[in-house]
Structure formats: C-alpha cells, structure tokens
Amino acid sequence: MNIQALLNDKVGAAMVAAGAPIGTPAAVRQSARPEFGDYQANGVMGAAKRMGQNPREFAQKLLDNLELDGIADKLEIAGPGFINIFLKPQWLAEQAEKALADAALAVSKPAAQTVVVDYSSPNLAKEMHVGHLRSTIIGDAVVRTLEFLGHKVVRQNHVGDWGTQFGMLLAYLEKQKAEGKSQAEMGLSDLEVFYRAAKGCFDEDEAFANRARELVVQLQGGDQACLKMWREFNDISLAHCHEVYHKLNVSLTRQDVMGESAYNADLAQVVSDLEAKGLLVEDQGAKCVFLDEFKNKDGSILPIIIQKAGGGYLYATTDLAAMRYRNNVLKADRALYFVDQRQALHFKQVFTLAHKAGFVRDALSLEHMGFGTMNGEDGKPFKTRSGGTVKLIDLLVEAEDKAYQLVKERNSDFDEAELREIAHAVGIGAVKYADLSKHRSSDYIFSFDAMLSFEGNTAPYMLYAYTRVASIFRKAGIDAASLSAPLLLAEPQEKALAQKLLQFEETIESVVREGAPHYLCLYLFELAGLFSGFYEACPILSSEDEGVKGSRLKLAHLTARTLKQGLDLLGIKTLERM
Incomplete structure (x- = not known):
C-alpha cells in the first residue's frame, strides 16, 4: 500500500473534476506536523493561479469532488489553500492487517523494468581501498531494493582489468616466475606490495620497462601466453575483492564481473561508427567529438577524446561500448552508474553522445548516481597515519x-x-x-566512535531496536503467527506507528527512484523512535485486556518485520539478541 500514491490519484482526479487540466499535480506529501493532518495536498495554489481562480474557492470545489469515504476521517482547507487529510484509524488498521498477512509486507510491485546497475568497479591492479566502499555498498543497497520491488536487475562490476599498467604487472609476474618463485613468494597475497615492486622495476630498469611495453602490445593483440598470465593475475585480484564482498555482505559474484576488457573488441567499431555519423573530428592527431552542449565560458567546446594520437582508447570509448552492450544485449530500461561525483561531467558527455550517436535508444534512461568522498576526522580524504591508502x-x-x-x-x-x-x-x-x-x-x-555509538541514527542503535522488539515475543513465549485479535488503533501512538509502518513502500520507491538509501535509513530510525514512544505509552504484555494486548503485539510484530526487511535491503544482518 502506497498511501501517498493513492491520495495523489484521488486528489488529482478531484482537481480535474473541479476544472483543472488533466495531469495537474496534486503534490500530496506527508505532513510535517500532526495538527496539519497525516498528509497534505499542496497543488491547489499552483493550479488555481494557472486558472486565474481564488485558491481557497478552488480548494472547496476540489473537496466537493474528492472521494475519500472510508479512508479519511477529516478534510480541511488550511492557509491559502492547503488541504489537510486526516486518515481514518480503522482504514489504517485494515491496511496494516494486509501488510501483516503478506510476506512482502503488502508492498505493491510496479511494472517490472530491466535495470543495469554499474557499481563497485575496483581496479584489479590493486586491492580494494576505502575509495571503493561507497560505490559498492550504495549500489548494492539500491540493487537489493530494486529486486524487492520485482525489477530484473543486472549487476555489472565494471572492473579495471585492462590498460598499460597491466604490461608492467605482467612483466613483473613473468620476472618472478623466471626466478622460480612460488605464488606465495611472489607477494600476490598483498597486491599493493606487488604493484609497488613492479612500479619500482618499471621506473628503474629500462629493459624491464621495454618488456612491459611489449607485453601491453602482445596482450592487446591477443597473445595466448600473455592472456594466460593476465587471467591468473585477475583471478588473484578478484579473490581479494570477493573476500571484501563476503565480509561486507555484498551480493556481487564472479558472474557479475564485466570489466573493461570485455569491450576491447568493440572499441575500433565505436570509432568507426562515430566517424560514419560525422561526429568525429581530428584535433592534434586525436579523434574527438565536440558537442555544443558542453561549451566553456569562453565559447570553446570541451572535447570528448575517443582515440589518442597514438591510437590508444580512453574511458569514454569503453563506456560507449558498454552502453551499446547494455542497450543491445541486456535490453536495459535504466542503467545506473554508481561512480564518484567527480566524474559527473564525463558521464554527462558520454550519455549525451550515446543518445546522439544512436548507440542507445531514447527510452533507455542513463543515470549517473554520483557520491561524495569519505573523509578522515581532519576533513581530508581518509588515509593511513603515514598518509597511504587504507585497504x-x-x-x-x-x-x-x-x-x-x-x-x-x-x-x-x-x-x-x-x-x-x-x-x-x-x-x-x-x-x-x-x-x-x-x-x-x-x-x-x-x-x-560516532558510527559505533548506541545513540542516534547508527547501526548499533538500529540493530538494538530490532532485538528489543523481537525480544517481546521471546520473553513472553508467544508465537507471532498465533495472534488473532483484530488490530485496533485507539491511542495516538498506535495510529502514528501504524501510519509509519504503512509508509515503507513510499520510502523504498524513493530509494530506487533517486538511488538514495539514506531515505530508508531515516525511515527506519524514525520507525524505531515511534515504536519506542508507543512502547512507553501503550503497555503490551502487561495489558489486562486480551484484545488490546493482541492488537499491540501485532503492531510490535509488524514493526519487527519492517525493521528486519529494511535492514536487509541495506545489506545489514540483524541479530535476534545482542
């Protein structure tokens, strides 16, 4: 049950019946304060202004046409034309009973889409560091929520497994093998050490550097011996990644890896197709695209470099090839990219170019879900005490x-x-x-210190809140499945809790629409707070009225299930006691 969507539909229909154009937004929102009702329709003033009518008079016409029998207790016009909607406790109780009876908490399923989600994307030349945390866990929370709503999700771990640095790494791996070292002796258990050693050889030994360059060419040319070493290195790198994924309870698997190398065979074709469409321009030997949408303040256009003067390809080339694959093969309706906010301009450029070149159909929504940085307590990017990268x-x-x-x-x-x-x-x-x-x-x-606190909007607080609710049934020796008393919402705290429980669907739809799990965290924190207020004001196990006791136990059970489901969508494991 999405109460907000239901009320938007009802109020929207009443606005049209009152004379507003079809499609006029009702703008129904949850009320900020109880005295303004449970929900508030804010679209009256805008509609009245466009029609040249008095807002309060139009609001009254709307109310005359609004069908909320059995749903609302009271409707009132407030201020210059806001409509306050007070929901009927009995109706809320009926919806809560439906949520209790349903394994998915009566969350309705929208029309299913195929959604490709590009997230995590570590560089296989090194172990995952703190800079990979946000992409990995934000992407995974959105993936879990999309799947809960019934969408077909295709995870794409666009790992960095190609490029010039691999020549250096393969040359060092080759050198180590030639010296007869075992895998344990090679230092592959610590990829940072291995990378630094390879870089040292590359910088100090000209013969080694030349060999590294040769291996890049051979690798890109499909040399089998190079590919064998490359796969071996990638397997070890991915093993490090999946150790992290397992510890983080992240749902990525080896089957979700679709690295830069997967698109290598299509890069020359991307260039050819852009040339055929008249979009490529040669500039200082490089092949570029200049789009009018990306002009600098001085009127010059910021180029999208597709192929370097020496023939090499760039991230833009690979991203365009990946978009074609996601459009043509995966048949995506949406493609979400969980990549650092600092890449915003790059994605605006390649998304625009992909549509302009016809690489993706107009209906495919390409969305960059950028994120900020994780900083240390000094406000600077998170580092070790010595200033190094934190694994x-x-x-x-x-x-x-x-x-x-x-x-x-x-x-x-x-x-x-x-x-x-x-x-x-x-x-x-x-x-x-x-x-x-x-x-x-x-x-x-x-x-x-902040994140491990048991106070405030933190995981320890939320995990404890869940165990506290779950413990009610354990201590009482009551099986929640045996509860048969009808749900009653006589007290204000009961109604407030039930209403918040029924806003779960509204919340997770915001998560998938905006790629923003913080909405769910805030919802769960507020839900836990409302349960605490309910628990203090409305005795449960000590209630002498068996009907009231059973009703309140139902509310407690629905709270526990909602908290558990919400934390699961965030990829956070719950505990039955702590």
Whole structure:
C-alpha cells in the first residue's frame, strides 16, 4: 500500500473534476506536523493561479469532488489553500492487517523494468581501498531494493582489468616466475606490495620497462601466453575483492564481473561508427567529438577524446561500448552508474553522445548516481597515519575488532562464538550504515566512535531496536503467527506507528527512484523512535485486556518485520539478541 500514491490519484482526479487540466499535480506529501493532518495536498495554489481562480474557492470545489469515504476521517482547507487529510484509524488498521498477512509486507510491485546497475568497479591492479566502499555498498543497497520491488536487475562490476599498467604487472609476474618463485613468494597475497615492486622495476630498469611495453602490445593483440598470465593475475585480484564482498555482505559474484576488457573488441567499431555519423573530428592527431552542449565560458567546446594520437582508447570509448552492450544485449530500461561525483561531467558527455550517436535508444534512461568522498576526522580524504591508502579489508577488520571490544564490555554473559557473531554484525553494519545514512552526494567524516555509538541514527542503535522488539515475543513465549485479535488503533501512538509502518513502500520507491538509501535509513530510525514512544505509552504484555494486548503485539510484530526487511535491503544482518 502506497498511501501517498493513492491520495495523489484521488486528489488529482478531484482537481480535474473541479476544472483543472488533466495531469495537474496534486503534490500530496506527508505532513510535517500532526495538527496539519497525516498528509497534505499542496497543488491547489499552483493550479488555481494557472486558472486565474481564488485558491481557497478552488480548494472547496476540489473537496466537493474528492472521494475519500472510508479512508479519511477529516478534510480541511488550511492557509491559502492547503488541504489537510486526516486518515481514518480503522482504514489504517485494515491496511496494516494486509501488510501483516503478506510476506512482502503488502508492498505493491510496479511494472517490472530491466535495470543495469554499474557499481563497485575496483581496479584489479590493486586491492580494494576505502575509495571503493561507497560505490559498492550504495549500489548494492539500491540493487537489493530494486529486486524487492520485482525489477530484473543486472549487476555489472565494471572492473579495471585492462590498460598499460597491466604490461608492467605482467612483466613483473613473468620476472618472478623466471626466478622460480612460488605464488606465495611472489607477494600476490598483498597486491599493493606487488604493484609497488613492479612500479619500482618499471621506473628503474629500462629493459624491464621495454618488456612491459611489449607485453601491453602482445596482450592487446591477443597473445595466448600473455592472456594466460593476465587471467591468473585477475583471478588473484578478484579473490581479494570477493573476500571484501563476503565480509561486507555484498551480493556481487564472479558472474557479475564485466570489466573493461570485455569491450576491447568493440572499441575500433565505436570509432568507426562515430566517424560514419560525422561526429568525429581530428584535433592534434586525436579523434574527438565536440558537442555544443558542453561549451566553456569562453565559447570553446570541451572535447570528448575517443582515440589518442597514438591510437590508444580512453574511458569514454569503453563506456560507449558498454552502453551499446547494455542497450543491445541486456535490453536495459535504466542503467545506473554508481561512480564518484567527480566524474559527473564525463558521464554527462558520454550519455549525451550515446543518445546522439544512436548507440542507445531514447527510452533507455542513463543515470549517473554520483557520491561524495569519505573523509578522515581532519576533513581530508581518509588515509593511513603515514598518509597511504587504507585497504578496505583492513578497515573492516578494525571495525569488527572495535565492535568486539564494545560488545564484550556490555555483554559479559555471551560465549565467544556469539560475541564474534555480534561483533561482525555490529562492526560491519556500523561501517555500512554510517555511509548509507548520509545523502550519497555529500562528503562525510569517517569516525569509529560516532558510527559505533548506541545513540542516534547508527547501526548499533538500529540493530538494538530490532532485538528489543523481537525480544517481546521471546520473553513472553508467544508465537507471532498465533495472534488473532483484530488490530485496533485507539491511542495516538498506535495510529502514528501504524501510519509509519504503512509508509515503507513510499520510502523504498524513493530509494530506487533517486538511488538514495539514506531515505530508508531515516525511515527506519524514525520507525524505531515511534515504536519506542508507543512502547512507553501503550503497555503490551502487561495489558489486562486480551484484545488490546493482541492488537499491540501485532503492531510490535509488524514493526519487527519492517525493521528486519529494511535492514536487509541495506545489506545489514540483524541479530535476534545482542
């Protein structure tokens, strides 16, 4: 049940019946304060202005045509023409009963789309570092939510597995093998060390550098020996990535890897097709596209470089080939790119060019879901104390260790295995939730103290909120499935909680529409707060009226299920006790 969508439809129909043009937005929103009703229709003033009518008079005409019998308790015109809608408790109770009876919480399924989601995308020359965290977990939360709503999702892990640096890495791998070193001795267990050693050889040994350049050419030419070494290196790199994915509870698999190399065979064709359409211009030996949409302040046009003077290809070329694949082969309706906000201009350019060149059909929505940076407490990009890049796996291990100490101090009665399980859920959940709860376009400060706090909008608070609700049934020895009393919403706290529970669908639709999981985090935090207020004001197990007790247990059960489902969509594991 999407209450906002239902009311938008009803109010929109009433506006048309009152004389507004078809398609006039009703602009129904959740009310900010209880005295303004549960929902507020804000479209009256705009519609009245366009028609040259008095807003309050038009609002009255709208009310005369508004059919909300059985749904609303009261309708009122406020201020210059806002319409306040107070929902009927009995109607809310009926909708909550439907949510309780449904495995998917009665969330309706929209028309299914094929959505390609490009996220994580580490560089296989190195291990994943903290810079890969946001793309990975924001993308995964949106993927999970899209699938929950019934969309067909195609994950695309566009890993960096091609390019000149691989010549250097293959030359070093070849050198190590020639020296008879085993895989353990090669240092491949730490790709940062391996990369630095290879770079050192490349910078200091001219013969090694020449060999690296030869191997790039051979690799790009399809040499089997080079490809064998390249695959071996990529397998090791991907093993590091999937160790991180497993710890993060991220749903990417090896089958989702579609790296830059996958499009190598199509790059020359991309150039040819752009030339055939008259879009390419040679500039200082390079082949470029100049689009009028991307003029600088001085009137010059910022070029999209497709092929360098030396014949090499760029990110734009590969991205265009990937878009063609996603359009022609995957038949995508939407393609979402979870990539750093600093790449915004690049994506605007290639998206515009892809449509202009006919590489994708007009109906394919290409969307860059940019995100800000994760900074240290000094406000600068997150680094080690020595100024180096922080490996993501090291950060996650540290998060678990800190959570273990915290949990052990608070819970001395758990055995070691359970302490470790709780520490994993709390530590990893804290890192993910701290990120997901911020608007993705914002930079944020990474702080273990803040994210591991049991107060505020944090994972420990949310995980505890869920266990608190779940514990009601465990302590009482009651099976939630046996509850049969009708749901009653007599108290204000009961109605407020039920209404928030029924706004779950509205929330997750915002997540998939905008690629913004922070909406879900805020919703869950507010839901937990409303449950706390309900729990304090409305005794559950101590209620002497069995009907009231059963009704309140139903509300508690629906709260627990909604919290659990919401955290699952964020990729955060819940605990039954902590």
